[in-house]
Amino acid sequence: MKKLAYVITQSEMGGAQKNILLLCEGLKSSYEITVYSASGGDMIDILKEMDIRHKSIPNMVREISPLNDYKAYKYLKAEFLKEKFDIVHSHSSKAGVLAREAAKRAKIHNIVYTAHGFVFNEPMSKLKQTIYKIAEKREARFSDNIICVDPKDIIIAKDLGIIPKKELVYIPNGINFENDNNKMALKENDTFRFGLVANFYETKGHRYLIKAFKEILKTYPKCELVLIGEGILKEEMVSLSDGEDRIKFLGYKENGGELIKDFNCFTLSSVKEGFPFVILEAIKQKVPIISTDVGAIRDILKNDKYGLIIEKASIKEMQKAMEYVINNYEEAINKSDMAYEYCKNVYSLENMINLTKHIYEN
Structure with a gap:
């Protein structure tokens, strides 16, 4: 051997x-x-x-x-x-x-x-x-x-x-795309949950996501942002959230990929990536995706066919995309279903x- x-x-x-x-x-x-x-x-x-x-x-x-x-x-x-x-x-x-x-x-x-x-x-x-x-x-x-x-x-x-x-x-x-997840339909009175699984480094762009989400709360108060991960910038990002209890810092979770199924929208805010595994995990869970235009994202999402792609390091672009997904959730779900069918073979x-x-x- x-x-x-x-x-x-x-x-x-x-x-x-x-x-x-x-x-x-x-x-x-x-x-x-x-x-x-x-x-x-x-x-x-x-x-x-x-x-x-x-x-x-x-x-x-x-x-x-x-x-x-x-x-x-x-x-x-x-x-x-x-x-x-x-x-x-x-x-x-x-x-x-x-x-x-x-x-x-x-x-x-x-x-x-x-x-x-x-x-x-x-x-x-x-x-x-x-x-x-x-x-x-x-x-x-x-x-x-x-x-x-x-x-x-x-x-x-x-x-x-x-x-x-x-x-x-x-x-x-x-990844292995075997999936038994059947997402529940979002009810009118449900909290809309955005989320990201990524360690807290400058390249992950958490600061832009947090700032955009704080703007979202002014118009859509029934939302949450769930952040899973650890890293050197975590305390700074906690401080940036200003004690907002609708921003949840869950720390490192061994089953972070599986927890994506509890999100209504996965929000990748990176300013630099190669090929992020976590995007495939979100696609496996059939969760709608917003992603910055980094690395192989355009190839994975086929431009905007399977998700929303936005300019990196832009609070305004992230905010607009989050608003769009909230208001066009059925369209976002359809895109996530198509993404799963495409990616399970290619990736x-x-x-x-x-x-x-x-x-x-x-």
Whole structure:
């Protein structure tokens, strides 16, 4: 059985971590898998339940930190030399640089990287953007294959010369779409519940969603906004809500994807994404969607055919979209039903696993 290593920066649950967990579940009968990441996150406990080996990377941090980064690189290089993996597959920008550099030095034969939305597209200084672009271009030369979860990132990579030795390929995220959810019709006196499942980082745009919802309450007081997740900006967002009890902060929930079924409308407010798994979870639950125009959203929702797409970082656009869904809920439900029928085939888990395995074996 071939030996496969997954490397990711953080172990706190997010889209890239979910991608790894789904690949582990789908491929554990074909490969001997080890997952490397920083310590402390929920992904580690889930891997343990799946009987997948995990190793914590000392000094692995999200931000650029030369001393910590060098120590993390040295650790990975030593691990790769000792374990003699057949495949090293890294996810996320920091882990992508360190793991690919270490894998090259350890003479790993198949080095794969998944870009979950290039980090230099995030809000950051010009200097940081330049550093990340140079690093991505350099490490691409040592990569056998690069996977993008957003088709636009294929174009960006080619334009910037981020070209691997073999394939630069689009593999969309996928989930199991089996669904026994039968949504109840919204009664006239029901509270209309908007919601988002996302950790509190600047890229998730919670501040725009909260401000838009506070405007909505002035005209539509029988509404709620449910926010599921943790993260460094949570306390700031709680403060921004000004004690409004119709804004609910539920914290991290292991079954966050399932809880989307209790929303009347899923509101993705991100300013940067690759291919957000959480959109597929909302589609699986047949919940109407409002999303900012980020990452692969236009491909998933087929422009506005399966949901409402709005300008990112716009309080006014989010407010208008929320008002529209409230007043045109039957139309929104019809769109969510069509989205489910389309996406259950195009974005299946089986498709994601098979395409990834093809990269490993070819």
